[in-house]
Amino acid sequence: MDDMAVRLTGISRRFGSVRAVDDLHLTVERGSVVAMLGPNGAGKTTAMSMMLGLAPPDTGTATLFGGTPAEAIRAGRIGAMLQDGAFVPGATVRDVIELARALYPHPLDTDRILTAAGLTGLARRRLDKLSGGEAQRARFAFALAGDPDLLILDEPTAAMDVAARQAFWTAIRSYAADGRTVVFSTHQLPEADEYADRIVVLAAGRIVADGTPAQIRATAGVRDDVSLDRAFLALTESSVATETEH
Numbered sequence: 233m234d235d236m237a238v239r240l241t242g243i244s245r246r247f248g249s250v251r252a253v254d255d256l257h258l259t260v261e262r263g264s265v266v267a268m269l270g271p272n273g274a275g276k277t278t279a280m281s282m283m284l285g286l287a288p289p290d291t292g293t294a295t296l297f298g299g300t301p302a303e304a305i306r307a308g309r310i311g312a313m314l315q316d317g318a319f320v321p322g323a324t325v326r327d328v329i330e331l332a333r334a335l336y337p338h339p340l341d342t343d344r345i346l347t348a349a350g351l352t353g354l355a356r357r358r359l360d361k362l363s364g365g366e367a368q369r370a371r372f373a374f375a376l377a378g379d380p381d382l383l384i385l386d387e388p389t390a391a392m393d394v395a396a397r398q399a400f401w402t403a404i405r406s407y408a409a410d411g412r413t414v415v416f417s418t419h420q421l422p423e424a425d426e427y428a429d430r431i432v433v434l435a436a437g438r439i440v441a442d443g444t445p446a447q448i449r450a451t452a453g454v455r456d457d458v459s460l461d462r463a464f465l466a467l468t469e470s471s472v473a474t475e476t477e478h
């Protein structure tokens with residue numbers, strides 16, 4: 233049996249002449265919180281899509297808990313937040329939570345989901361009337377609904393205000409404290425610094441650094457008291473999405 237929550241073995245994906253993800257090898261241990269960082273276009277969303285089985289890799293394999301992503305999803309073990317994921321038109325926050333709960337074998341209680349996502353006062357609001365940050369909280373509610381073993385979250389706090397971010401990270405902390413696994417991407421580097429056990433830095437579809445926040449600073453050659461932003465820039469400054477040769 234594979235002990236790893238996520239195992240990416242040499243996955244690659246091209247779009248035309250762009251190598252969005254280039255021979256990526258990554259394992260994520262169960263119970264860890266892993267941040268995926270990288271400049272715009274580094275391949276984070278593409279890698280997460282392949283993790284979830286939404287896009288097949290051109291080469292390599294992606295497994296979750298030792299099986300295919302589709303098997304893990306069917307077993308109700310995976311929750312995900314994707315960038316700008318569309319909602320059912322006309323539905324309310326409560327409707328979409330009930331819809332998500334119906335997809336999973338052991339869903340969380342609706343009130344618990346509403347509380348964890350900070351949506352208790354908005355349960356009857358139509359999704360198309362939500363603000364950007366509120367819609368992001370609704371996506372988080374959808375991801376949490378099935379009480380999954382692994383959360384894969386693409387820029388989960390984008391558009392959230394300060395209070396919503398704090399509530400989000402409190403929910404993630406209690407979720408991870410139960411030994412469950414989180415993989416998230418962000419451009420808010422202090423979030424990775426504070427909440428991730430491990431940071432994977434991507435540039436041009438490849439891993440350029442991987443380790444604890446302290447190890448990332450060491451790889452970048454900066455001191456421990458220097459901001460993670462400085463370390464990140466040192467690691468990724470020279471990178472641009474790789475064009476393949478014709």
Ligand SMILES: Nc1ncnc2c1ncn2[C@@H]1O[C@H](COP(=O)(O)OP(=O)(O)OP(=O)(O)O)[C@@H](O)[C@H]1O
Pocket residue numbers: 247248250251252253270271272273274275276277278279473
């Ligand atoms: N469907 C697509 N068609 C063509 N090119 C694509 C497609 N999806 C992604 N790309 C390209 O692949 C590269 C990686 O994109 P990806 O969205 O994975 O990056 P990202 O790290 O998530 O970026 P961001 O931080 O901006 O969200 C980029 O150069 C992007 O333009």
